[in-house]
Amino acid sequence: MDQQARLLSSQLVHKRRQVEVALTCGVLAWREIERSARRSCGFLNNGPKTASSHAVQVGEIVAVLKTKNADEDYAETGRSPKKAKHHSPLYPFAFTVSYIRRRRQHQWRCRDVTFHSANEGLCDQWIQVINEQLSLLTDRPKSLLVYINPCAGKQRGKRIYERKVAPLFSRACISADVIVTERVNHARDHLNTEANLDKYDGIVCVGGDGMFSEILHGLVTRIQTDNGVDQNQQDVKLLPCGLRIGIIPAGSTDCICFATVGTNDPVTSALHVIVDSQPMDVCSVHHDDVFLRYSVSLLGYGFYGDVLTDSQKKRYLGPARYDLSGVKTFLSHNYYEGTISFLLAENNIGDPRDKLQCRSGCHVCQHKPSSKDVQWEMSQETSDKDGRVGWSVIRGKFIAINAASMSCACPRSPKGLSPSAHLADGTTDLILVRKCSRLDFLRHLVRHTNKEDQFDHSFVEVHRVRRFCFQPQRHEVVSLEDPIESPKKTGFRPVCSAQTTCDYGTSCSSWNCDGEILPRAAIQVSVHCQLIRLFARGIEQQPPCLLEDQCTLAALEPSRRRSVD
Numbered sequence: 001m002d003q004q005a006r007l008l009s010s011q012l013v014h015k016r017r018q019v020e021v022a023l024t025c026g027v028l029a030w031r032e033i034e035r036s037a038r039r040s041c042g043f044l045n046n047g048p049k050t051a052s053s054h055a056v057q058v059g060e061i062v063a064v065l066k067t068k069n070a071d072e073d074y075a076e077t078g079r080s081p082k083k084a085k086h087h088s089p090l091y092p093f094a095f096t097v098s099y100i101r102r103r104r105q106h107q108w109r110c111r112d113v114t115f116h117s118a119n120e121g122l123c124d125q126w127i128q129v130i131n132e133q134l135s136l137l138t139d140r141p142k143s144l145l146v147y148i149n150p151c152a153g154k155q156r157g158k159r160i161y162e163r164k165v166a167p168l169f170s171r172a173c174i175s176a177d178v179i180v181t182e183r184v185n186h187a188r189d190h191l192n193t194e195a196n197l198d199k200y201d202g203i204v205c206v207g208g209d210g211m212f213s214e215i216l217h218g219l220v221t222r223i224q225t226d227n228g229v230d231q232n233q234q235d236v237k238l239l240p241c242g243l244r245i246g247i248i249p250a251g252s253t254d255c256i257c258f259a260t261v262g263t264n265d266p267v268t269s270a271l272h273v274i275v276d277s278q279p280m281d282v283c284s285v286h287h288d289d290v291f292l293r294y295s296v297s298l299l300g301y302g303f304y305g306d307v308l309t310d311s312q313k314k315r316y317l318g319p320a321r322y323d324l325s326g327v328k329t330f331l332s333h334n335y336y337e338g339t340i341s342f343l344l345a346e347n348n349i350g351d352p353r354d355k356l357q358c359r360s361g362c363h364v365c366q367h368k369p370s371s372k373d374v375q376w377e378m379s380q381e382t383s384d385k386d387g388r389v390g391w392s393v394i395r396g397k398f399i400a401i402n403a404a405s406m407s408c409a410c411p412r413s414p415k416g417l418s419p420s421a422h423l424a425d426g427t428t429d430l431i432l433v434r435k436c437s438r439l440d441f442l443r444h445l446v447r448h449t450n451k452e453d454q455f456d457h458s459f460v461e462v463h464r465v466r467r468f469c470f471q472p473q474r475h476e477v478v479s480l481e482d483p484i485e486s487p488k489k490t491g492f493r494p495v496c497s498a499q500t501t502c503d504y505g506t507s508c509s510s511w512n513c514d515g516e517i518l519p520r521a522a523i524q525v526s527v528h529c530q531l532i533r534l535f536a537r538g539i540e541q542q543p544p545c546l547l548e549d550q551c552t553l554a555a556l557e558p559s560r561r562r563s564v565d
């Protein structure tokens with residue numbers, strides 16, 4: 001296997017121990033020489049087989065640097081070098097490899113390993129060969145535009161960036177232009193009009209889901225405007241964005257980060273910016289021929305729309321407002337009447353209830369629908385406008401209508417609204433919760449937090465769709481107490497409660513679109529497959545176990561190519 005052939009191998013010193021170090025195209029591996037020798041003679045048989053072997057994928061090396069020796073460090077900084085104990089006069093030269101190390105719960109950290117040698121030329125050669133391999137990773141960003149929301153979450157955005165993120169970018173030789181936002185929509189407007197996008201490989205936001213949404217709207221709109229694409233046309237094919245988007249979580253709601261990385265941790269996200277990118281679907285939302293917004297996670301009408309509407313009046317309570325509004329909305333137990341029509345994703349290989357979770361390298365997302373399939377579906381849609389061929393239509397009374405374009409997992413609901421929704425398969429999972437008793441709805445909600453199937457209720461159905469439309473039964477807001485007068489007082493407040501015997505018909509709720517309220521209840525939604533790319537890799541199923549991988553161990557087998565001692 002030529003791919004596993006060694007590019008370089010040497011005996012070096014690590015933490016005062018002799019190690020054998022080998023580099024192949026895919027892996028940097030090192031192993032303590034003494035111990036392995038002893039193991040081969042029968043010693044340490046009871047210990048862990050791989051106790052002193054280590055391996056790092058080349059794709060997860062952040063940087064390699066020449067390490068200053070103790071005297072140089074002292075001469076330059078005047079500091080007593082901490083690591084002097086590792087500098088032996090016998091091995092005065094060294095280089096340090098920074099790489100990604102996995103911790104629990106999907107967290108990543110940047111670890112350093114320093115190798116020493118008596119031979120300066122050998123250290124230089126290692127640095128050169130590793131750098132050559134890193135330069136082949138052409139996807140890695142070199143230049144970023146960073147927007148920091150200083151007001152997000154606990155207002156720690158700037159500090160998080162300066163202390164935790166900027167040092168990693170600089171170690172990975174990534175240059176960053178930083179803009180601290182001064183107002184709502186500053187980032188969106190800057191991207192839309194001023195930003196020189198040609199200069200950058202990606203846009204990074206430091207903040208919560210609101211900041212991500214600003215970047216998404218700024219970037220997608222800019223690309224369409226620059227290319228003469230009219231976003232107001234529902235059927236228009238949007239142009240994908242070449243620039244990738246990164247999220248450094250610093251908000252009070254960081255759901256998109258959690259769903260794409262598996263944790264809300266700024267260091268982990270910064271490392272993903274350095275090494276990863278993956279595609280992501282975007283839904284466009286229209287009201288007739290007016291573009292309203294883009295969505296990547298949740299479009300929720302009824303329950304989740306009402307929770308958001310209510311919580312916005314309680315901003316002064318901070319994140320606790322979501323709990324309070326959730327309880328209040330649950331107790332109100334409102335339902336809404338309307339018609340939902342949708343175009344099933346017939347050619348998708350997954351199903352919302354197949355328990356196949358979207359994980360890094362997801363094969364469902366990699367199975368993109370062919371343009372033939374999409375054209376077939378478009379032709380079905382054309383028929384629909386005249387005769388509703390190919391579209392399903394459901395009219396009913398709903399407590400909630402949710403479209404989940406990702407699992408919508410968050411620390412509180414680790415499974416999310418639709419545990420098997422996919423980030424990049426060109427579909428959204430449409431969940432219809434019909435009018436039911438309060439107790440049944442509670443059972444349904446509780447199942448989001450345990451192992452039971454939240455779709456396994458007679459009043460819940462879920463469909464994987466490419467497009468859907470919703471038309472509320474009534475446009476006016478009607479109050480339970482006084483169907484005509486109260487709207488002015490209550491605004492968008494819902495009215496009919498399932499526990500009441502009245503049947504005035506229901507008024508409108510509003511749509512929660514990734515945490516923003518849409519101004520219209522009647523909407524048309526289309527999923528744009530893989531419209532953007534994120535600096536993420538999706539949640540890892542389980543850390544790749546490199547040490548037990550035969551290919552990795554092969555890197556340490558006797559050399560077949562360049563060996564320098």
Ligand SMILES: Nc1ncnc2c1ncn2[C@@H]1O[C@H](COP(=O)(O)OP(=O)(O)OP(=O)(O)O)[C@@H](O)[C@H]1O
Nearest residue numbers: 152153181182183185207208209210211251252253
């Ligand atoms: N300098 C600023 N001052 C005030 N608001 C800002 C500023 N910069 C950005 N914003 C706005 O703050 C909103 C919330 O930001 P973000 O999502 O980053 O934080 P958050 O704490 O998660 O917020 P929330 O949970 O309230 O959505 C965004 O919609 C953004 O438009």
